[in-house]
Amino acid sequence: MSQPVGPKAEHKPGRTTFLERRVYRRRRLIDAIKLLPVLGACLFLLPALILGDGSGSTALRLVYFFFMWIVLIALCAVLVRALPDDPDAPADASDPAERNEPREPAG
Amino acid sequence: MVTFNILVTVALAYVVALFVIAFYADRSARRGGNKWLRSPLTYTLSLSVYCTAWTFYGAVGNAARSGLEYLTIYLGPTLVFLAFWVLLRKLVRIGRAERITSIADLISSRFGKSTGLAVLVTLLAVMGTTPYIALQLQSVALSFAAFAPEGTDVNATALWVAAGLALFTILFGTRNLDANERHHGVVTAIAVEAVVKLVALLAVGIFVVWGVSGGLADTLRIIEASPVAQWQPDAGRWVGMTFLSAAAVICLPRMFQVMVVENEDERHLTVASWAFPLYLLLISLFVLPIAAVGLAVLPEGANPDLFVLSLPLALDREMLAMLAFLGGFSSATSMVIVAAIALSTMVSNHIVLPLWLSLQGPRATVSGDVRGVMILSRRVSIGAVLALGYAYFRVTGGTAALASIGLVSFAGVAQIMPALLGGIYWRGATRRGALAGLVVGFAIWGYTLFVPAIGLLPASLMEAGPMGLSWLRPQALFGMGEMDPLVHSIFWSIALNSVAFVAVSLVTFPSPIERLQGAAFVHVYDRGGGGAGYVGGVAEAEDLLVMAQRLLGAREAQALFQGAASGQGKTGYLPDVSPEFVAVLERELAGSVGAATAHAMVRQIDGNASVSVQDLLAVADESAQMLEYSSQLEAKSKELEQTARQLRDANEKLTALSVQKDDFLSQVSHELRTPMTSIRSFSEFLMEGGLKAADRVRYSTIIQDESIRLTRLLDDLLDLSFLESGQVVLNAQVTALDEALGRAIASAGLGGLKVVRAPGGEGVMVHTDADRLSQVFINLISNARKYCDAAAPELVISVRRGGDHVDIDFVDNGAGIPRDQQSLIFEKFSRLSDHSSAGSAGLGLAICREVMARLGGTITYVPGQGGAAFRVSLPLGAVGQDMPPA
Known part of the structure; x- marks a missing residue:
């Protein structure tokens, strides 16, 4: 009862041992993307925890945080741009025209 | 000098421009939309409602008071957006799959479409957002006041602003009812406002760094020398506030509205994942410089919350001040508009409408005008939300610092987070668990933070605790008094909230509908559609249509019903009321x-009160039947495939046989033709006459030989044909194998061939057709005589008994048969090419094989015996009796 009933639930996609190189790359990219917040948390929280009682320079800290911040943003931008389109993503039925257009640069 | 009147005019012009933008965006969206409207850029910019007037003015104030701490408010959301793949993508997917209209709707829908939870979350959201709206009104009013002559009524300004915003929100926020038809006008206006506030803050920042301080290095020196540098990070507050802002960016009703409800395309998230942190970075880039320079330049006692405005004013940069004012105005208005839309949706859907429905009696949905009521209720809710915000502003009257109100609000809405995260990742989360967690977290937040913050608790209670119970002091629960009050409150409220949520979820049992919804939410990537909302009952399709028309509008509802009907294979507007359709x-x-x-x-x-387990089982059974049916179909198709394969094989065989037959015919013709040609030529010579007697005799002899050869060929063919068709009558009798071999050797005619009989096998009696067997032996012996190419040809015949059969081997000392031809020698006309002159038609071995098959034995070629070696294998069995030697 607690398991979803239906053929879809039984044949879960993505349970193959050996993947095509492209799919494998995509999965590893996603792994990297998933690890970004962990890296971010380390970079943002650890200095405050470790150097909490010191008398560090505020200007230096300011430079540190903004530098790490921009590094994380750049890393994220590079990773998501390298990610090929998800073949499983639901097609947006409301706007078929948009799908054919190249992704617009933003920011 | 920018007068108050000019400022009001500019503000009004700005608002009019917003109206125009929203109007055109709405119209263009209805006409099919333009590209820009639905770009990830617009999505990212609309997310900037996170940055309110609290950010615009308050961040600088915060930085002036507590140094770098303001950064946590932006680092938290940065972490959340970096985690978009795990968290936000799932939220957005669920929001689209389940047609989620607000965060209260999400929580309620996940936990069994519970009205109680929806009301609770709505109340929490209203309580958390109202102070925030008040804050925006206050900041706008204060910023007006910064330009205004002494004695201007700040309250009146706030009232006008509130009224204007209510009007805008009602106009563009309640144009359509289906939350899936997004508010394009509003979102576009918000995106434009995002640009305005970013440009304004950057302009002030650039002015401060390069215009006032004289460059980056100087600015850093000023920061080091300023009081803001005295601040040292407090690990608890740093982590606590980062966590708080991370939780808030997910749970704030306005953020949920732009991030999930207004999301056009899931892929926009991948751009926002880095673009929104970039926006936050740019917004916070100049905050600390502005604070430090403000503290250095402006007279003591100036309100740091207004540095962004007062700094350019004090340095006579009026246009810049005007821009800064517009930036602050944008921040405030965009937040209020989106928050009002989000809150009004919640209040209307979860409080007003259920109340109205219950007041109208059981048939209200069919007879009442729901659509009208909904629009009215949403408009009234927007008005009410803004009125509440204004009232709060009037009551608190700018007593608390801007930043602290913001954090109190954040901590309030963060109470939703455990239920939200538990709901989308943990199927075991139950409605009662969510309810318990929310109530506990909400209560602790109210007691330890909200009520003290608005100063409603008497000082004695704050100091000594209720009824003298010091361990219950609001800011030192269980004696943890050394903590920062904010961190203290976050710690206790979120911790106990989560504990209550998990513990109650573990001990309670979810209702069937909760379990369905839970599975649909947690496994949203695995399933195409949303969760089931099965209602077993006797609803009439027509009643449902009437109701749907009143909610969705006549045309939309009819299209939906027609689509469903045609999906079921029916025509017209009324589909069967199947669980799927419901x-x-x-x-x-x-x-x-x-x-x-x-x-x-x-x-x-x-008319059905609830979903029973039986109903669900019925649904499950149906699925199981479908599954079985499909597996039957699969089996059938496999069977068909098999049959087809068999047919294909048979066809191949037939084709091969036909080719074989053609070959056979052409070869027979060829074999017949050669002797016929010589007979004809020589008979012609004879007819011409005038031949010598010797020649005549020679020619006649040739004719006769060829005729004999022809006859033999025809005999062989007939024989083979009889054998193959099984028409041969076998004359089985008990024969001594030795005798049969002896006869065969005698009648084969040995020529130069020496036959050696190996010892063994004497006295073996076989029950078989002796003549036929001899025919095989003769054939083999004469083959050896004809084809053995050794200088002294010799054939060894050996007999060996083995179990139920006897093997007779014929091995000569010739060159043998090449490996590649060994498989062909038993075929008809398979005379080996270099022996074609030997005068055989090549039928001998074929006949041998057929004969042996008739006799129940085999004849095979045995390779590797030093010459051509044939093995005749004959069964002893029932036919072959072993008789004692005579």
Whole structure:
């Protein structure tokens, strides 16, 4: 009862041992993307925890945080741009025209 | 000098421009939309409602008071957006699949479409957001006051602003009811405002760094020398506030509205994942410099919350001040508009509409004008939300610092987070668990933070605790008094909230509908559609249509019903009321009124109080039947495939046989033709006459030889044909193998061949057709005589008994048969090419094989014996009796 009933639930996609190189790359990219917040948390929280009682320079800290911040943003931008389109993503039925257009640069 | 009047004119012009932008965006969206409207850029910019006037003015104030701490408010959301793949993508997917209209709707829908939870979350959201709206009104009013002559009525300004915003929100926020038809006008206006506030803050920042301080290095020196540098990070507050802002960016009703509800395309998230952190970075880039320079330049006692405005004013940069004012105005207005839309949707869907429905009696959904009521209720809710914000502003009257109100609000809405995260990742989370967690977290937040913050608790209680119970002091629960009050409150409220949520979830049992919804939410990537909303009952399709028309509008509802009917293979507008159809309908309605209300309304028509386990089992059975049917189909198709394969094999065989027959015919013709040609030529010579007697005799002899050869060929063919068709009558008798061999050797005619009989096998008696067997032996012996190419040809014949059969080997000392031809020698006309002159038609071995098959034995070629070696294998069995030697 607690398991979803239906053929879809039984044949879960993505349970193959050996993947095509492209799919494998995509999965590893996603792994990297998933690890970004962990890296971010380390970079943002650890200095405050470790150097909490010191008398560090505020200007230096300011430079540190903004530098790490921009590094994380750049890393994220590079990773998501390298990610090929998800073949499983639901097609947006409301706007078929948009799908054919190249992704617009933003920011 | 910018006068107050000019400022008001500019503000009004700005608002008019916003109206125009929203109007055109709405119109263009209705006409099919333009590209820019639906770009990830617009999505990212609209997310900037996170940055309110609290950010615009308050961040600088915060930085002036507590140094770098303001950064946590932006680092938290940065972490959340970096985690978009795990968290936000799932939220957005769920939001689209389940037609979620607000965060209250999400929580209620996940936990069994519970109205109670929806109301609770709505109340929490209103309580958390009202102070925030008040804050925006206050900041706008204060910024006006910064330009205004002494004695201007700040309250009146706030009232006008509130009224204007209510008007804008009502105009563009309640144009359409289906939350899936997004508010394009509003979102576009918000995106424009995002640009304005970013440009304004950057302009002030650039002015401060390069215009006032004289460059980056100087600015850093000023920061080091300024009081802001005295601040040292407090690990608890740093982590606590980062966590708080991370939780808030997910749970704030306005953020949920732009991030999930207004999301056009899931892929926009991948751009926002880095673009929104970039926006936050740019917004916070110049905050600390502005604070430090403000503290250095402006006279002591100046309100740091207004440095962004007062700094350019004090340095006579009036246009810049005007821009800064517009930036602050943008921040405030965009937040209020989106918050009002989000809150009004919640209040209307989860409080007003259920109340109205219950007041109208059981048939209200069919007879009442729901659509009108909904629009009215949403408009009234928007007005009410803004009125509440204004009232709060009037009551608190700018007593608390801007930043602290913001954090109190954040901590309030963060209470939703455990239920939200538990709901989308943990199927075991139950409605009662969510309820318990929310109530506990909400209560602790109220007691330890909200009520003390608005100064409602008497000082004695704060100092000594209620009734003298010091361990219950609001800011030192269980004696943890050394903590920062904010961190203290976050720690206790979130910790106990989570504990209550998990513990109660573990001990309670979810209702069937909760379990369905839970599975649909947690496994949203695995399933195409949303969760089931099965209602077993006797609803009439017509009643449902009437209701749907009143909620969705006549044309949309008819299209939906018609689509469903044609999906079921029916024509017209009334599909069968199947569970699937009800689920789809419920989801569509949920897009307008929220899951709980939609569920309640369908149930009202349906007359069925709740979903029973039996109903669910029925659904499951149906699926199981479908599964079985499909596996049957699969088996059948396999069977068909097999048959087809067999047919294909048979066809191949037939084709091969036909080719074989053609070959056979052409070879027979060829074999017949050669002797016929010589007979004809020589008989012609004879007819011509005038031949010598010797020649005549020679020619006649040739003719006769060829005729004999022809006859033999025809005999062989006939024989073979009889054998193959099984028409041969075998004359079985008991024969001594030795005798049969002896006869065969005698009649084969040895020529130069020496036959050696190996010892063994004497006295073996076989029950078989002796003549036929001899025929095989003769054939083999004469083959050896004809083809053995050794200088002294010799044939060894050996007999060996083995079990139930006897093997007779014929091995000569010739060159043998090449490996590649060994498989062909038993075929008809398979005379080896270099022996074609030997005068045989090549039927001998073929006949041998057929004869042996008739006799129940085999004849095979045995390679590797030093010459051509044939093995005749004959069964002893029932036919072959072993008789004692005579």
